[in-house]
Amino acid sequence: MTSSLRLRAGLVSIVLLVAFLGIWHLAVRSTAPVATMSPEYAKLMGLTATQGKSAMPGPFDVGAKLWEHLQRPFYDNGPNDKGLGIQLAYSIARVGTGYLLAVLVAIPLGFLIGTSPLLSKALDPFIQVLKPISPLAWMPLALYTIKDSSISAIFVIFICSIWPMLLNTVFGVASVRKEWINVARTLEVGTLRRAFTVILPAAAPTILTGMRISIGIAWLVIVAAEMLVGGTGIGYFVWNEWNNLSITNVIIAILLIGIVGMLLDQILARFTRMVTFPE
Amino acid sequence: MSTFDNPFDPDRKLQAGCACGQHQTAAEHEQATALRCDPVESEEKRYESVVASAVMRAMFPQDAARRAFLKSVGASTALAALSQFFPLQTATEVFAQTGTPEKKDLKVGFIPITCATPIIMAAPLGFYAKHGLNVEVVKTAGWAVIRDKTINKEYDAAHMLAPMPIAISLGLGANAIPFAVPAIENINGQGIVLATKHKDKRDPKDWKGLKFAIPFDYSMHNYLLRYYLAEHGLDPDTDVQLRSVPPPEMVANLRADNIDGFLAPDNICQRAIYDGVGFMHLLSKEIWDGHPCCSFAASREFITTAPNSFAALTRAIVDATAYASKAENRKQIAEAIAPANYINAPVTVLEQVLTGTYADGLGGVKTDAKRVDFDPFPWQSFAVWMLTQMKRWGQIKGDVDYKAVAEQVYLATDTRKLMTEMGLTPPAGSYKSFAVMGRNFDPAKPEDYLASFKIRKAS
Numbered sequence: 143m144t145s146s147l148r149l150r151a152g153l154v155s156i157v158l159l160v161a162f163l164g165i166w167h168l169a170v171r172s173t174a175p176v177a178t179m180s181p182e183y184a185k186l187m188g189l190t191a192t193q194g195k196s197a198m199p200g201p202f203d204v205g206a207k208l209w210e211h212l213q214r215p216f217y218d219n220g221p222n223d224k225g226l227g228i229q230l231a232y233s234i235a236r237v238g239t240g241y242l243l244a245v246l247v248a249i250p251l252g253f254l255i256g257t258s259p260l261l262s263k264a265l266d267p268f269i270q271v272l273k274p275i276s277p278l279a280w281m282p283l284a285l286y287t288i289k290d291s292s293i294s295a296i297f298v299i300f301i302c303s304i305w306p307m308l309l310n311t312v313f314g315v316a317s318v319r320k321e322w323i324n325v326a327r328t329l330e331v332g333t334l335r336r337a338f339t340v341i342l343p344a345a346a347p348t349i350l351t352g353m354r355i356s357i358g359i360a361w362l363v364i365v366a367a368e369m370l371v372g373g374t375g376i377g378y379f380v381w382n383e384w385n386n387l388s389i390t391n392v393i394i395a396i397l398l399i400g401i402v403g404m405l406l407d408q409i410l411a412r413f414t415r416m417v418t419f420p421e
Numbered sequence: 422m423s424t425f426d427n428p429f430d431p432d433r434k435l436q437a438g439c440a441c442g443q444h445q446t447a448a449e450h451e452q453a454t455a456l457r458c459d460p461v462e463s464e465e466k467r468y469e470s471v472v473a474s475a476v477m478r479a480m481f482p483q484d485a486a487r488r489a490f491l492k493s494v495g496a497s498t499a500l501a502a503l504s505q506f507f508p509l510q511t512a513t514e515v516f517a518q519t520g521t522p523e524k525k526d527l528k529v530g531f532i533p534i535t536c537a538t539p540i541i542m543a544a545p546l547g548f549y550a551k552h553g554l555n556v557e558v559v560k561t562a563g564w565a566v567i568r569d570k571t572i573n574k575e576y577d578a579a580h581m582l583a584p585m586p587i588a589i590s591l592g593l594g595a596n597a598i599p600f601a602v603p604a605i606e607n608i609n610g611q612g613i614v615l616a617t618k619h620k621d622k623r624d625p626k627d628w629k630g631l632k633f634a635i636p637f638d639y640s641m642h643n644y645l646l647r648y649y650l651a652e653h654g655l656d657p658d659t660d661v662q663l664r665s666v667p668p669p670e671m672v673a674n675l676r677a678d679n680i681d682g683f684l685a686p687d688n689i690c691q692r693a694i695y696d697g698v699g700f701m702h703l704l705s706k707e708i709w710d711g712h713p714c715c716s717f718a719a720s721r722e723f724i725t726t727a728p729n730s731f732a733a734l735t736r737a738i739v740d741a742t743a744y745a746s747k748a749e750n751r752k753q754i755a756e757a758i759a760p761a762n763y764i765n766a767p768v769t770v771l772e773q774v775l776t777g778t779y780a781d782g783l784g785g786v787k788t789d790a791k792r793v794d795f796d797p798f799p800w801q802s803f804a805v806w807m808l809t810q811m812k813r814w815g816q817i818k819g820d821v822d823y824k825a826v827a828e829q830v831y832l833a834t835d836t837r838k839l840m841t842e843m844g845l846t847p848p849a850g851s852y853k854s855f856a857v858m859g860r861n862f863d864p865a866k867p868e869d870y871l872a873s874f875k876i877r878k879a880s
Contacts, residue, residue: 179784180784180786182786183780183784183785183786185769186769186773186778186779186780186786187695187697187780188695188696188697188767188769190696190697191694191696197676197696219760219761220544220762221559221560221762222558222560222761222762222763222765223760223761223762223765282569285573289573289574289575290573290575291566291570291573369562370566371562371566372559372560372561372562372566373559378562381562382560382765383765384669384670385669385765386669386761386766387669387672387673387692387696
């Protein structure tokens with residue numbers, strides 16, 4: 143029964159995809175009336191103007207271009223023109239660094255705040271104010287103080303991924319069932335041992351959920367940050383192609399950003415499943 | 422004096438008229454031939470001719486005597502005779518010895534527009550390498566970012582809008598950090614583009630309520646558009662909307678009908694036409710022929726810590742600018758700077774901008790060889806003009822020491838020395854008057870000039 147459900151869902155997915163591509167293909171067919179112009183003039187003009195070609199590329203244009211990129215994902219034509227593979231690697235490295243730094247700060251800090259009601263109350267107003275700030279709003283400040291654009295981008299990733307992890311850790315640690323802590327206490331387990339053997343496993347699913355939210359946000363933000371600072375990365379690629387008004391390449395980048403984002407999310411989801419426990 | 426003044430030419434006119442005889446005065450000739458520098462095959466060749474010229478001039482201080490000598494023996498014999506008893510070879514070697522750069526690996530930021538042509542092309546065409554530098558040219562997302570990255574020393578030098586180094590040095594829109602301009606990137610090369618639907622609205626008096634885009638507040642584009650509108654009786658602050666929009670987004674915004682037009686750097690103007698969304702209303706050269714647009718800028722700190730690197734960079738830029746100023750090189754340049762690593766635009770578009778034969782967006786093909794041109798000399802009068810406009814539109818409040826700022830930021834004296842060493846003949850003065858839409862500008866009287874405008878921001 144489940145396998146037939148999966149089969150049917152797959153079929154529906156494919157039908158939706160084909161319908162989407164079909165509508166897309168039809169929608170961007172050249173429809174605009176073509177003005178008559180002298181051949182000399184036409185030679186100086188783009189296809190949009192001469193053949194009434196839509197400014198939006200069709201699925202076949204995108205497919206062909208994607209194939210071209212996949213043929214050579216790691217080329218390097220100097221500092222401003224690198225293959226998609228290299229650009230993605232740069233972005234993933236930035237996200238990875240900023241994210242790991244955030245993990246290193248958020249989880250111990252969350253642990254501390256979660257176990258101490260005093261700290262929790264004292265720090266709460268700060269966290270509440272800092273949390274809703276759009277990460278990109280930090281960018282000018284980061285550029286100004288850090289004076290290095292790639293470190294600034296990492297800082298922005300750090301600052302945006304820290305909050306969900308911190309709050310989830312606090313919440314997870316604070317809501318460990320009292321009975322378990324009391325049992326540990328009656329058995330005279332030391333503080334450190336209690337933290338690692340009782341609280342951490344109990345709070346792990348909540349913490350991992352926070353980490354999963356964070357990686358999603360970090361990946362969202364890196365694209366925007368790289369568009370701002372330029373240089374390398376998939377966000378820079380989008381900006382560079384936008385500069386050339388190459389919508390085809392922008393669509394390809396969007397597709398790749400989606401796929402990488404999904405993969406990152408899936409990895410974290412797998413980790414979450416590993417630490418969940420039945421109550 | 423013309424740049425290519427050759428003392429071995431016995432027919433060069435001395436005083437009245439100009440060297441080529443086609444112009445009324447030497448000044449006019451100079452304007453017409455400004456920087457038709459020949460790319461010299463090798464640096465030694467150039468130095469050789471500089472040294473030979475200097476020796477020739479020293480031996481015959483009297484022009485008449487020199488001419489008589491040249492007429493009687495011919496230039497090549499004269500040169501041969503000269504090298505017989507003067508060690509030209511040694512002198513050239515001594516002369517060519519410039520200090521070794523303190524720092525060879527440099528980073529130079531640029532914005533992908535044709536204004537940056539000399540900065541960009543110097544990489545693929547080897548001008549940086551020729552002057553002993555290993556320069557990485559880095560594409561940057563916007564003017565504010567290029568400013569911050571240069572201030573943060575991520576870039577050693579950068580492509581900036583001509584008013585930006587002045588604004589940074591004065592601390593407008595940023596902390597005051599002394600910057601300097603050793604060379605102007607390009608002159609002319611901008612345009613006012615309107616959406617195709619406005620093709621019957623060619624009179625600026627009908628433009629009330631329209632929305633225009635400019636690339637940055639501290640830009641020649643801003644000042645020129647405001648000037649143009651004000652000359653037609655529109656107050657740019659109240660009658661129209663001016664928005665700062667990054668150039669690549671201008672075409673998309675024009676297509677989406679968010680703006681009615683823009684005064685933008687080229688390849689963006691031509692790109693809007695190429696994509697069939699707008700037409701060329703006016704080239705910026707019709708507002709002010711020979712106006713500066715973008716500059717090559719570096720911080721004072723870089724100049725003092727690495728003077729030889731800075732000099733080599735400036736030499737490379739001046740050299741590239743000279744090469745770009747020749748019409749026959751323009752097609753090659755368009756191909757060199759079009760790839761994704763540099764401007765990332767269709768070659769046709771760049772060719773139309775650089776060669777000056779372009780589609781106007783209304784079905785006609787126009788030709789204007791000076792649509793964009795290249796002349797590196799940083800006239801201090803340009804800086805004074807920009808300061809008057811900054812004050813006119815309220816970007817600067819209070820008194821301005823025009824001359825002091827201009828001389829601090831625009832390094833006319835140093836560039837002149839450098840150009841002379843390179844065998845070019847830069848202009849003798851650092852100030853010149855010019856006309857913007859028929860109104861004369863005298864750099865000696867900026868306050869009077871400012872007072873002559875009826876439309877300005879009330880201070």
